[in-house]
Amino acid sequence: MVNFFGHNPLDRSAHRRTNKEWLTSAMKDPKSVFLLFADAYPLVTNDNKGRPHLCQFHSTDISYMLDDADNPRVVVFLGVTKGETAESKATAESELELGGHPWFAVDVTDIQDKLDDLRPGSEFLAGGGGMRLMMLEEKEAGIAAQARSLLDWHARYKYCPSCGNLTRLGESGYKRVCDSKECTSNKGIRNTSYPRLDPVVIMLTVSPGGDKCLLGRQKSWPPGMYSCLAGFMEPGETIEDAVRREVIEESGIKVGRVLYHSNQPWPRPSTLMIGCIGFAISEQIKVDKDELEDAQWFTRQRVLEMMDSLKHFPPHKAIAFQLIKSWLGMSASL
Numbered sequence: 001m002v003n004f005f006g007h008n009p010l011d012r013s014a015h016r017r018t019n020k021e022w023l024t025s026a027m028k029d030p031k032s033v034f035l036l037f038a039d040a041y042p043l044v045t046n047d048n049k050g051r052p053h054l055c056q057f058h059s060t061d062i063s064y065m066l067d068d069a070d071n072p073r074v075v076v077f078l079g080v081t082k083g084e085t086a087e088s089k090a091t092a093e094s095e096l097e098l099g100g101h102p103w104f105a106v107d108v109t110d111i112q113d114k115l116d117d118l119r120p121g122s123e124f125l126a127g128g129g130g131m132r133l134m135m136l137e138e139k140e141a142g143i144a145a146q147a148r149s150l151l152d153w154h155a156r157y158k159y160c161p162s163c164g165n166l167t168r169l170g171e172s173g174y175k176r177v178c179d180s181k182e183c184t185s186n187k188g189i190r191n192t193s194y195p196r197l198d199p200v201v202i203m204l205t206v207s208p209g210g211d212k213c214l215l216g217r218q219k220s221w222p223p224g225m226y227s228c229l230a231g232f233m234e235p236g237e238t239i240e241d242a243v244r245r246e247v248i249e250e251s252g253i254k255v256g257r258v259l260y261h262s263n264q265p266w267p268r269p270s271t272l273m274i275g276c277i278g279f280a281i282s283e284q285i286k287v288d289k290d291e292l293e294d295a296q297w298f299t300r301q302r303v304l305e306m307m308d309s310l311k312h313f314p315p316h317k318a319i320a321f322q323l324i325k326s327w328l329g330m331s332a333s334l
Contacts, residue, residue, distance in 0.1 A: 001262045001322070002262075003262055003263070003264035003273075003275075003317075003319050003322060004134065004138055004141060004264065004317035004318070005133075005141050005142055005145040005264055005265045005266065005267060006142060006263075006264060006265055007138040007139050007141070007142045008079075008139070008142030008143055008145070008146055009081070009082060009139045009142065009143070010078055010079030010080060010081065010082065010103055010143060010146075011079050011080050011081070011082045011100065012078070012079040012146075013077075013079050013080050014174075016077065016080075016172070017077060017171040017172040017173075017174055018171055018172075023077065023172060026077070026102040026104075027059060027066065027075075027102075027104070028059055029059070029101075029102065030058055030059065030060065031058070031101045032058065032059060032101060032102045032103070032104065033056045033057070033058070033101060033102070033103045033104070034056070034057045034058065034059065034061070034062055034103075034104050034105075034106055035054055035055070035056065035057075035078075035103070035104070035105045035106065035143070035144075035147060036055065036057065036062070036105075036106050036108045036115070036118075037105055037106065037107055037108065037109075037124075037147060037148065037151050038107075038108055038109045038112035038124045038126075039109050039112075039124070039126065040148045040149075040151045040152040040155065040269060041124040041125050041126040041133075041148070042054055042055075042124065042125050042133075042144045042147070042148070043055040043108075043115070043119065043122050043123070043124055043125075044122060044123060044124070044125045044136075045119060045121055045122045045123075046121070046123075051135060051137075052125055052132075052135050052136055053136070053137065053140065054136070054140045054143065054144060055119050055122050057118075057119075061118070062106065062118075065106065065108065065111075066106075071110070073106055073107055073108070074106070074107040074151060074154045074155075074169060074173070075104055075105070075106050075107075075172075075173070076104065076105045076106075076147060076150045076151060076154075076172065076173030076174075077102065077103075077104055077172035077173060078103040078104060078105055078143060078146055078147055079102075079103055079146075080100030080101060080102050080103065081100040081101045081103070082100065103143065105146075105147035105150065105151060105173075107151050107154070107155070109155070112124060125144075129268070130267065130268045131315070133145070133148075133267065134315060134317045134318075142265075144267070145265050145266075145267040146265075146267075148267040148269060149195065149197075149265075149267050149269055149270035150173055150174070150195055152267075152269035152270065153195045153196050153269070153270060154169065154173065154176070157176060157193060157196070158176075160178035160180065160183060160185075160193070161193060162178065162183050162184055162185040163178065163180050163182070163183040163184065163185070165178050165179075165180040165183060167179075167193065170192070174194065174195060175192050175193065175194055176192070176193040177192050177193075178192075178193075195270065196270050197270055197271075197272055198232060198270060198271045198272070199232070199233045199271075199272050199274060200230055200231065200232050200233065200266070200271050200272065200273050200274065201230065201231060201233060201239060201242040201243050201246060201274050201276060202228050202229070202230035202273050202274065202275050202276070202319060202320060202323070203228060203229060203230070203243045203246070203247065203255075203258075203275070203276040203277065203278045203323070204228050204276075204277055204278070204320075204323040204324055204326075204327050205229065205247050205251075205253060205255060205277075205278040205279075205280050206277060206278065206279050206280060206327060206330075207280055207283060207297055208279075208280055208281060208282075208283060210330070211299065211300070212297040212298060212299055212300075213297070213298055213303065213324065213327050214229065214247070214251060214253060214280065214285075214295060214296075214297055214298075215227060215228065215229075215295065215296060215298050215303075215324075216228075216229050216250060216251060216287075216292040216293075216294065216295035216296075217292065217293050217294050217295075218292060218293055219293045222311065222312075224311065224312040225311070225312050225313070225314075226294075226296070226298070226306070226312060226313075227313075227314045227318075227320045228314070228320040228323055228324065229246060229247055229250050229251065229292075229295070230246070230273070230320075231245075231246035231249070231250070233274075239258070239260065239274055239276065240258040240276075243255060243258045243276050243278050244258065244278070247278060247280075249288060249291065250287070250288050250291040250292050250295065251285050251286070251287060251288075251292070251295040252282075252284065252285055252286030252287070252288075253280050253282055253283070253284075253285060254280065254281050254282040255278040255279065255280055255281065256278075256279055256280070256281040257278075257279040258276050258277070258278050258279070259276060259277045259278075259279075260274070260275075260276055261275040261276055261277055261322070261323055261326060262275045262319065262322065263275060263319070264318075264319040266319075273319050275319045275322065275323050276323075277323065277326070277327065283297070285297070300328060303324060303328065304328070307324075
């Protein structure tokens with residue numbers, strides 16, 4: 001299954017990222033789409049139902065930003081629209097047109113207060129700890145997730161990890177390069193840095209009898225809300241071992257068998273949630289209060305009641321909800 005934030009409709013066209021001639025043409029093409037971000041949040045407008053949609057601009061709309069040599073912007077190439085057909089091939093007048101409409105993301109953090117007239121009624125979709133991004137339509141959310149993770153990385157990692165020298169953007173935003181000839185990493189290892197991605201295991205642990213699931217809560221969550229346990233993977237660790245380690249660390253429950261369920265890109269700012277079902281071989285809970293406020297076993301009936309209330313449950317678009325929903329459909333004898 002594909003979870004929310006995973007429905008990106010663009011073809012990332014990685015082979016275009018080093019084609020300077022193609023990129024120059026794409027940046028000027030009137031059909032190219034530019035999205036604006038401030039502090040890694042997209043500029044949106046709301047429809048008459050209050051639902052946000054990404055503001056799409058063309059090069060002529062924002063040429064003054066793109067052509068400002070004194071203040072060069074971080075511009076990331078996101079990909080091209082899919083859907084090439086035999087008819088489109090026959091009518092394409094150029095390789096650029098044949099490849100689909102290019103999409104770019106532009107960091108405008110430093111001038112975000114000067115954009116009121118660019119698209120009246122627009123706003124940057126900030127607040128809610130990033131949860132407002134879930135209000136976007138799923139395909140737009142997938143594009144926004146890609147752009148947000150990349151732009152946040154560029155904002156945070158401007159310096160070379162080897163020598164501390166300032167780096168420059170490379171490969172249309174998918175690399176940062178250090179040009180210092182004295183940098184030690186230039187001696188045998190190419191001194192480049194790639195976008196950060198943080199793998200996190202998120203798991204629903206099922207009781208030995210199969211009739212209960214383990215849920216926990218953090219102090220910062222709304223009163224009464226419980227969800228799946230989760231934690232960052234460590235170097236040299238398998239997904240299965242990460243699940244077992246996180247569950248026993250946070251709840252004292254030992255896990256045996258682990259099954260992979262699905263994954264979800266999580267742009268807060270660049271996490272990949274790896275969803276699993278863990279099967280417990282113990283039942284005595286011992287909560288680590290530094291990690292969780294509480295953890296409990298929940299019966300199917302209690303979980304169904306919580307789902308009905310919505311206030312005490314993960315959002316429908318979160319992978320935690322999908323893991324719990326999957327368990328509700330499982331036989332207790334599995």
